[in-house]
Amino acid sequence: MSRPAENGTSENGASEGRGRLLRVVEIAEGAAGQICGRLFAGLGHSVTKCEPPGGDPMRTREPVDSEGMGYAFAAYNADKKSVILDLEKDRDRLDRLLAAADIVITDLGPTRAAETGLSPDRLRAAHPRLTVVSITLYGASDPRSDVHGDSLLAESYGGLAAMVGEPERSPLSLGGEQAAHTGAFVGFYGAMLALRRPGGDAVDVALCDAAAYIDWKSDVVHAETGLVQTRSGTNSGRWRIVRAADGWLGFIFQPEQWDAVVELVGHPALEDPLLSTDQARWELRDAWWAVVERWAARLPKREIYERAQRLGLPFGYCANLADLAADPQYRARSFVTDAEGRVRLAPVRGLPWRFGPPPSLEAEALVPSPRNPEPGSDGADRAPLAGVVVLDLGTITAGAATGRLLADYGATVIKIESMDRPDAFRVWPVPAAEDAEAMEESPLFQSNNAGKLAITLDLKSEAGRAEMRRLVERADVLIENFTVGVTERLGIDPATLREVNPRLIYLSLSSQGQSGPESGTRSYGSTLDLLSGLASVTGYGTDGPMWSSADINYPDQLVSLFGAGLIAYCVVQDLRGTYLDVSQRELVSWTLADRVTEYLDAGTVPAPTGNRRPGSTPHDVYRCAGDDQWVAIACRTDAERAALAGLVGADRMAKKPSHWWADHQEKVDAAVAAWTRRRSKGECVTELNRAGVPSASVLSALERAQDPHFARRRVFLDGPPRQKGFPLRLAGHEPPPPGPAPRLGQHDTDVRAGRLPGHDPEKEHTEVPSQRPGGST
DSSP states (O other): OOOBOBTTBOTTSOBTTSOSOOEEEEEOOSHHHHHHHHHHHHTTOEEEEEEOTTOOGGGGOSSBOTTSOBHHHHHHTTTOEEEEOOTTTOHHHHHHHHHTOSEEEEOOOHHHHHHHTOSHHHHHHHSTTOEEEEEESSOTTOGGGGSOOOHHHHHHHTTSGGGSSOTTSOOOOOSSSHHHHHHHHHHHHHHHHHHTSTTOOEEEEEHHHHHHHHTHHHHHHHHHHOOOOOOOOSSSSSSEEEEETTEEEEEOOOGGGHHHHHHHHOOGGGGOGGGSSHHHHHHTHHHHHHHHHHHHTTSOHHHHHHHHHHTTOOOEEOOOHHHHHHOHHHHHTTSSBOTTSOBOOOSOBSSOOBOOOOOOTTOOOOOOOOOOOOOOOOOOOOOTTTTOEEEEOOOTTHHHHHHHHHHHTTOEEEEEEOSSSOOGGGGOOOOOOTTOOOOSSOHHHHHHHTTOEEEEOOTTSHHHHHHHHHHHHTOSEEEEOOOTTHHHHHTOSHHHHHHHOTTOEEEEEESSOSSSTTTTOOOOHHHHHHHTSTGGGOSSSSSOOOOOOTTTOHHHHHHHHHHHHHHHHHHHTTOTTOEEEEEHHHHHHHTTHHHHHHHHHHOOOOOOOTTOBTTBSSEEEEEOSSTTOEEEEEOOSHHHHHHHHHHTTOGGGTTOOHHHHHHTHHHHHHHHHHHHTTSOHHHHHHHHHHHTOOEEEOOOHHHHHHOHHHHHTTSEEOSSSOEEOOSOEETTBOOOOOOOOOOTTTTHHHHHTTOOTTOOGGGTTOOOBOSSSSOBO
């Protein structure tokens, strides 16, 4: 493999500037738990990975390097230590590890957790100061979580898969392990919230909840309009992916940018007065899109992208992993490799990050000394972020959703807008059913801004900037996702505000980061699907790339979870004065770290594989009886495959080895599909579960809204208005329903007078005991 970079590390392997060292124990064979542990290891903390005798099966899962090491294992487990443990026979050693730990990450289902005595309740009872992060498919206590936490199953049951793909074809899982990464980010955020609570807490993350949380917009649209959204694909909507001379290009623009589109293409057919309105262009779409497609097919994808961006159009080209490695923006920011050619792949700038080798199987992690006993919690249900004041200049999704996540768990979040140019999400259009009434304010805005205060400032005036400085003086955090350069022009850039408040945690969420030749580009989530490489590994195979769609905007949703986790991390670790530069494009590329390192090592440029994934066969969705009804199946073991073969009447396949199933996937798919087509989706899942075959229904927004699982776990909240809820559960804290999203400038008078409604000043400097002796946060 390419040589890894260990950025900012000290001799003992811990990064400088990371705050106090956290000790993490990881008991996880699934991707999500390992990725969550990777975040802690990358940030410089001590992560001990507990592997079963013989090692983690992911070590040798294809694709592998020349030494037989799986690229996914190496990417997910860089910089960790390893210890071989039988969870039942080696309890003394495990208990010593846990006694010294701050955090344990586990993905054990309830049956296995009960057998080993490692359920969250028993772990907390045995180690009262330990924060327990459980990441499973349906939740720590749900019997269905005995199934491996597979991203396809999570995205199917969570409703995300129903939204990705072409309308007349099967639902798709996003490329790579996106539900696993989403769950890992949620777990990381939950761990930080738990560390803010006296005595720690147990964090319960369900991967299907994380997937549903990503797809919150389709839930809100259904509740408000009755419309059940589904897959919109790449070639039938207002935004499309078209073929360029050397690849694919995302043609993305808003109605008011039509003149720029006409200038870009330069064809007289687009100047026709009949195309002057958005409605007319929609009705005549077949005619003018044909002109665009012929024009694009003659030009290189990057040339069109650069010309469009110069006109302010948020186009994106489909970058494959070879493109990413050579990308001038990534080279300027040393994202993939540093100047010496060492792999870097850091998801954030502003914090030290390590990318070292994974642990060898022979390595034996030293067991640290146990923590001294500390007093337990007083039982008070305090919000984890109570006392934290956040200035939220975020707009639309990425920044605003980050602020909502912080407000949900107790932070006082002040949304700052301009009276002349408020957050555009206030009037964002919602796809409406025929009988839907027009709405004064978008219900999408409600979901991203519930529970906040709101004020208006004119930051172009000296009075407005002076008021902003007064707010910054008493704030802990600032969030912004403006186009690069705007904060400097307004006088609210990090350097300027650091002089006002040196302890301010400042988070910038931007399309491509704050530096580099393309830092000023414009984008939407669909742009970043393409530029990040995600679209290049999502799709049906040879038919071209697939994006998450404008109805989801996956990069925007993902970065809000990561951003909230970073802010909570800086608060917990007392990393005041930190400037966090997060590129949404880089973050999504980071979720493909295993494929990036494979390309750097072997030159392999991965292509879409539909729903198939290494290590699992079959791994796909199958049509059931009824209109657009599907069931997902994901088998990892010979026993699961044998059970499936017996169930579908293909006994001849039951004793075939795993490589036979992988080599004959079309034959396997045909046998399974013949069985599922004769049954309803519910019947399929019932019979598959009874046989021990991992499966899940592919839920629509309507079916998800009717499923009691998501209401019980408060992933969505009934209103009015209906809105997204919470992506995780804390055993010791149940967040109250958030207040309604504020009206424009609703709290101007109170905030300018120094009053923060709902904020308890006595909690501003509350000290939370350290999980180990020697300090407080």
